[in-house]
Every structure is written in structure tokens, then in C-alpha cells.
Amino acid sequence: MMPDRRDFRIWQCALLCVAAQLAAAADAPAPPAKPTPGMAEILAAAPATAWRPLADEHTLYMQLPAGRVIIELAPALAPHTVANIEALVRMHYFDGAAVVRVQDNFVAQWSNPDPARKVPANLRQLAPEFTAPLTAAAFTPLPDSDGYAPQVGFIDSFAAARDPAGARAWLTHCYAAVGVGRDNDPATGNGSELYAVIGHAPRQLDRNVTVVGHVRQGIELPASLPRGTAAMGFYAKPAENTTITSIAVAADVPAADRTRLEVLRTDTPTFTAVVEARRNRRDEWYQRPAGYIDLCSAPLPVRPAP
Amino acid sequence: MMPDRRDFRIWQCALLCVAAQLAAAADAPAPPAKPTPGMAEILAAAPATAWRPLADEHTLYMQLPAGRVIIELAPALAPHTVANIEALVRMHYFDGAAVVRVQDNFVAQWSNPDPARKVPANLRQLAPEFTAPLTAAAFTPLPDSDGYAPQVGFIDSFAAARDPAGARAWLTHCYAAVGVGRDNDPATGNGSELYAVIGHAPRQLDRNVTVVGHVRQGIELPASLPRGTAAMGFYAKPAENTTITSIAVAADVPAADRTRLEVLRTDTPTFTAVVEARRNRRDEWYQRPAGYIDLCSAPLPVRPAP
Numbered sequence: 001m002m003p004d005r006r007d008f009r010i011w012q013c014a015l016l017c018v019a020a021q022l023a024a025a026a027d028a029p030a031p032p033a034k035p036t037p038g039m040a041e042i043l044a045a046a047p048a049t050a051w052r053p054l055a056d057e058h059t060l061y062m063q064l065p066a067g068r069v070i071i072e073l074a075p076a077l078a079p080h081t082v083a084n085i086e087a088l089v090r091m092h093y094f095d096g097a098a099v100v101r102v103q104d105n106f107v108a109q110w111s112n113p114d115p116a117r118k119v120p121a122n123l124r125q126l127a128p129e130f131t132a133p134l135t136a137a138a139f140t141p142l143p144d145s146d147g148y149a150p151q152v153g154f155i156d157s158f159a160a161a162r163d164p165a166g167a168r169a170w171l172t173h174c175y176a177a178v179g180v181g182r183d184n185d186p187a188t189g190n191g192s193e194l195y196a197v198i199g200h201a202p203r204q205l206d207r208n209v210t211v212v213g214h215v216r217q218g219i220e221l222p223a224s225l226p227r228g229t230a231a232m233g234f235y236a237k238p239a240e241n242t243t244i245t246s247i248a249v250a251a252d253v254p255a256a257d258r259t260r261l262e263v264l265r266t267d268t269p270t271f272t273a274v275v276e277a278r279r280n281r282r283d284e285w286y287q288r289p290a291g292y293i294d295l296c297s298a299p300l301p302v303r304p305a306p
Numbered sequence: 307m308m309p310d311r312r313d314f315r316i317w318q319c320a321l322l323c324v325a326a327q328l329a330a331a332a333d334a335p336a337p338p339a340k341p342t343p344g345m346a347e348i349l350a351a352a353p354a355t356a357w358r359p360l361a362d363e364h365t366l367y368m369q370l371p372a373g374r375v376i377i378e379l380a381p382a383l384a385p386h387t388v389a390n391i392e393a394l395v396r397m398h399y400f401d402g403a404a405v406v407r408v409q410d411n412f413v414a415q416w417s418n419p420d421p422a423r424k425v426p427a428n429l430r431q432l433a434p435e436f437t438a439p440l441t442a443a444a445f446t447p448l449p450d451s452d453g454y455a456p457q458v459g460f461i462d463s464f465a466a467a468r469d470p471a472g473a474r475a476w477l478t479h480c481y482a483a484v485g486v487g488r489d490n491d492p493a494t495g496n497g498s499e500l501y502a503v504i505g506h507a508p509r510q511l512d513r514n515v516t517v518v519g520h521v522r523q524g525i526e527l528p529a530s531l532p533r534g535t536a537a538m539g540f541y542a543k544p545a546e547n548t549t550i551t552s553i554a555v556a557a558d559v560p561a562a563d564r565t566r567l568e569v570l571r572t573d574t575p576t577f578t579a580v581v582e583a584r585r586n587r588r589d590e591w592y593q594r595p596a597g598y599i600d601l602c603s604a605p606l607p608v609r610p611a612p
Contacts, residue, residue: 104529104530130593145451145453147450147451147599147600148596148600175505175506184590184591186593199506200480200481200505200507202603203603204584204592204596204599204603207593207594208591208592208594219410219411220410220411220533223410223529223530224408224410224530224532224533227526227529227530278510281510285514286510286514287436287492287513288436288513290510290512293510294453294509297506297508
């Protein structure tokens, strides 16, 4: 008899527990006298092939007064929503838009507050893409257990989760994840309102919102804006909004004005080593390696292209 | 034969898995037609006894230019470190101190940058209080599993963890937790450098640092400060520091100038209901209740004293 989905999840979870506890037991002794390499050393020694450039065709530059925020989109996970966002960007919908909401320990959200600026009818409604077929992209599992999903890991340097039984995957609400605001009707998430996570990972949003990407650089700019004082962290007065000069697709920006970044590939031995270096910190400061890392604590290193 | 500690942890963990998965399965159907009460309704209906006032003897008011940050200390978990901090506060060590470090998605840290301002010799070294005897305080378990600790829950409205086998408990690094900076030597954590968590919970710090309390109000003030650009988020120039006018023990402040707050007691049915309302959101916006809540996503509601 084949185990049913619930059995599978219970046993998968239980086995992960055993593995994690055995690992923790193995880690219990005092740190070795000689510190093992930390993240910086591992990255410095990584081959060039461990990195990939951001995909300029699917990367957005959001210009705030304080600087450029660089968002890489994930068309493999949300193809129609990403296409909608890129269409809105290319019709300059977001030029003159604003960060209208900053809720502490939650999200910074932006949209175009000009009531005269309508989303074109053909872009207004969109079937949600809360999850995507798993075959759409390769999944690198994180061996550590997770409370919100049967399995978590990474897809092309985005934090993600999957349900092996259902053959679906989804991006997760980790710090700096970018999602699509919507009203109660899921079809209202057309990409004209976007938010970035600026607090403890609100994983309860997973599979309730279409997550479209990740802020690869500059998340500290929205994260350090003053918090809104109206309900849900909206600014009480329009004058408090932070104006967005423009949002552009990187591929549309003259080459000389692009920010050339690379992100560490999550399907590489280098990334596995980075995660282990963070799961069990062995520098001279740490007294006790954690023996565990949660999905949203796994770093997604970015560097200027060499 | 008695199971050993590792067996205990494996089976405890596996049983929590089973319980969580069964709960998730039970939650799978669509939300009920009539939304169940959310956190606001539950709190509005709570009896007065579900709340307790902050302990003024162990509450600090940290005055930043943008307002008052209110930190409740937890002497039950770190008695000597809390006493040290209160002694430093009462000798005005922090008057004219400054937030000297704001590292995005990590911590805001403050200390007195004046090299002439020395910590008195009798307060300079202190045995770390990374954990405390469990009998020191009552522990209300959170039924949800956790990757960093055998069991998590709450002690007197502070997020905490415990190791039942070892009979020790410790406060956890959730958003707004306040901890004691130290050098590599654990005895250097004397309370003259403090930090508050302003990002995704850095639980790897648990049991590596003495956690002394929680920001009950005003965490958004340090959290929205500009990030430092030097290593580890320190400000590159002293002029970038945010000056702390003063830190005072609430009990030392004239009654008229105190901020009277109450925190929800975590050992009450009201708190259990609040956590369940967040574990399984059933309002009209949520399409899919999570069926799980992680420790640092559990709210610790605060209100002005009625």
C-alpha cells in the first residue's frame, strides 16, 4: 500500500528531526581550537562558476531618494504576474509612484497614489500564482526542518518551499522577499501594488500572495523609512510618502548605468558550505553552534560582478 | 531502560511533527463562511486579569530624539546582568550614550562612545547568564515545533525556550529582544553595550548571549534609523550616531511622566486564543491558514493601562 500524503509528510518530518538531532548531538562538543572557515573565506575561495549575474531582463531598479533598490524577479515561479509587472514598469506606471506604507516588522509597500493613474483594463485582473509547477525550476532542498512547509530550499537563488506530493513550489516570505499586494479577491493582485518584507519572516503569507522576487541590493533603504502611523502602517498623510522617481527594467537601462551584480548560485557546493558555516558558527565569538538553520536565516550572498 | 536525552529529543520532535501535520490536515478545508474572531476581537473581549502592568522596577525608558523606547527587563532569567544594567542606568552611564550600530536585518546597538566614560571596575566583569534554572519562572509551552530548541514558549510574556532534560530556560532572539553585547570572552557582557533585534530572528545567537528583556514599545524608533556603513553596521563617523538623551528606570521617573502599559499575560486562555487566531488566520483575506506559528511570529500584545 502506498503511504498517503499525510504519512509521507509525517515520516519526512520525523526523519528530518532525527537527522537534525543527531547533527546537533554531534555538534555538542566545544568548538575546535582552530576556527573553521567562515562565510567570507568560503566566498573568497569560490570558483567564478558558483556565481551567476542577475537576469537584467527580469531585474528592476527602483529609484528612491536615498538610492537604487535592485529587485530580481522570478518569472519561473510567477510568469504572468512578472509579465504584468514588467508591462506596468515599461508604461512608466511606477514613475512618480510612492512608498505609501511601512509597517514595522512587516512590510514596506509601494503603488501609484495618483487616482488619475489607472491600471489599464487588460492588466487589471490576473489569476493568482501562489504556487507554480515544481518542474518549472530545479529545487535545492535545505535539510533543516520547517514548520510552514513540508520542505524548504532554494530555486535559482530564491528561498522557496515545495510540497513533493503536490508537485508545486512557491517562493517564501523571507526578509527582502517581494510580493504582490491584493484585496480580498485573489484576482486583484495585478502587480500595481508591491511590497518588500522588512521584518521577521511573515511566513503565514506564503501561498496567500504571489511572491515575485527578492531585493538583491538596497533593502535597507525601504527598511529604514519612518513607519506609518495609520492603520496597517500606511502613512497618515500623503506628504509622508517617499516618492519613487522611477522603476525600470535593468535591460532597458543604458549599459553604463546598470549595477552589475552577481548572486551566489544555490545549487553549488559553495552555497552548501556557506549554509553549513552559518548553521554551525565556529568562530571565536560563538560558544555554541546552533546545529540548525531556518530557511530565512540562510544568506543569499550578492557581490559586484568582477 | 530509560531513554537518553537524544532519544527524548528525537521522539519529542517526532511527536510534535505528527501533531503539527495532523493539525495542518485538519485545517486544510476552506475557511468557514463566517470569519472567526481575530486578534483584535479576542483582545477586546479579554478580562482585565489577562493583562499585567509592566514591572516599573525593571522597565527602562530610553530617550531617543524621536521618542521613548520602553524596555522591560527579565530579572528572573538574568538576575545579575539585569542588576548590572540597572546599576549602570542609575549612575547615568547611558545619559549621552548613543546608538552606534544599526545593521540591517540584524540589530541596533547602543553604548557610551565617550572613552572617558568607564564602566566601574566592580561592574566590568560578569559571569554570563545565557540560560537560567527553569524553576525560576513558569513556562507556557507553544505546541508548535522549533528548529533551534527542544521546546519553545513563553515566560511571563517573554518569548523563551527550554531544554526539559537540562532544566534550563533562556530568552530567545525574536524581533525586539534586547541582549547584551560582549567580546569573545563571555564574561565581558556586563550590560554597558546593549542591542535590540530589528530583523529576522537571529536565533543562532540564543545561548551565546545573555538576553535581558524585550522592547515593549518603540522598537520602530531604532529599527528605522539609517543603517551604518562600516563593518557590522557600525556608523563610519561618530556624527552619524543617534544620541541617547537618557536611560532611566521607570520606577525612578515621576509618576506623571511614566508610560503606563500593560502586556498580555502569556499564561492565559486569552493568549492561547490570540496565538491560535494567528496560527490559523480565518479572516476574509486569507485563502489558506498556515496551521503553524513560529515562536517569533507569536504576538506579545501591549496596551495603555486602562
